[in-house]
Structures are given as structure tokens and as C-alpha cells.
Amino acid sequence: MSGVENEPQGGQSNPPGAGTGTPDGWERLWTPHRMAYIKGEGKPTGSGPEDGCPFCAAPGLDDAEGLVVARGKTAFVVLNLYPYNSGHLLVCPYRHVSAYTALDEDETAEVAALTQAGIRALTDAYGPQGFNVGMNLGTVAGAGIAAHLHQHIVPRWGGDTNFMPVIGHTKILPEMLEQTRRKLAEHWPVD
Numbered sequence: 001m002s003g004v005e006n007e008p009q010g011g012q013s014n015p016p017g018a019g020t021g022t023p024d025g026w027e028r029l030w031t032p033h034r035m036a037y038i039k040g041e042g043k044p045t046g047s048g049p050e051d052g053c054p055f056c057a058a059p060g061l062d063d064a065e066g067l068v069v070a071r072g073k074t075a076f077v078v079l080n081l082y083p084y085n086s087g088h089l090l091v092c093p094y095r096h097v098s099a100y101t102a103l104d105e106d107e108t109a110e111v112a113a114l115t116q117a118g119i120r121a122l123t124d125a126y127g128p129q130g131f132n133v134g135m136n137l138g139t140v141a142g143a144g145i146a147a148h149l150h151q152h153i154v155p156r157w158g159g160d161t162n163f164m165p166v167i168g169h170t171k172i173l174p175e176m177l178e179q180t181r182r183k184l185a186e187h188w189p190v191d
Helices: 033-039 053-060 105-126 177-187
Strands: 068-069 075-079 087-091 130-134 151-156
Touching: 033 053, 053 068, 053 075, 053 087, 068 087, 068 177, 075 177, 087 105, 105 130, 105 151, 105 177
Parallel strands: none
Antiparallel strands: 068 075, 075 087, 087 151, 130 151
């Protein structure tokens, strides 16, 4: 957004902030919703399920509110609240467990099956050119929420990494999470 839609009406020519600083020729893309992520809002306060784990909370909400795309018997699929790309899915066991080796056979099989179904739904809904699929096990490995295992499915397109995330630390997403959840739920494979 360039701020053009915020220009005053009725002949005034000074938009908010006019006269503060020197114009530098840069356009601004304001993303105030990212401040919640930066401040760690909504992040668990500890390692237990009672410490505010979002992956323990999401299944207890209705699908739209919890951003749940699909539910299985031992695992479910939810949209990433801070996605790398539109359609960034997380496959989570219902059980609060941090180690992949702690999953039982049914959980392991269902996480794999939901991962395949997620790739199919993303392919049907968005036609990505590739995927990143994997887990970050432990904080030092990059897990933002290390206490509850989750597998990422990130759809990728040629050119989706450009100067915005690399230099500006900003992702541009073409639709709201609610729209993405609805579209993927509609394209979810039926057994």
C-alpha cells in the first residue's frame, strides 16, 4: 500500500505525516500485523500443552477460527499463522509431543498421509511449481514452537523469493488466511 487511499479529501494536499522527514523516493508497505510475530505474541510460555500451545488449542476451535484445513484421527492440518507463502500448511499430531521418534505408528502414518493430501490440495488449488516439506526439530534447528511437533508444507513458485523477504524481511501474500483455508478445504482430497 502506498498510502494513496489515505490521502485527505476536500482539497487538502497534506497526507498524514507530511512534513516529517525528508522524502526519500521509497514506497512503504506497512505490515502492522507482523508486530505480533516480532513480539512473540501468542507463543507458548513453556513446553507443556497447558502453556498456550497453539497446536493444542486449534483443534478445539471451529475450523475457520482455528485455521484448521483437515482433521484426521491422530493428526490435523492447520495453516501457518505466519506463512512463508500462501498455503503454508502445518501437519500436527493432536498429542503434544516434540520428538518425531515419540510418534506411534498410527500418528506417523497419518502425518505422512495428511502431508500427501496437503500436497495434492495445494497442487489442485494453487498449482505451485514445487514444495518444501520438513520439520525443524528443536529450537536450535529453527523450530518456532519446538514443544509440539509439526511438519511444514510450503508451496513454492519460481521467483517467490525476491528482494522483499531477503532485504525487506516482508512477505507479500495475495490473500487472507481465511480465504486460503476455505480454498484448501474445498480442494482437500476425499478418501
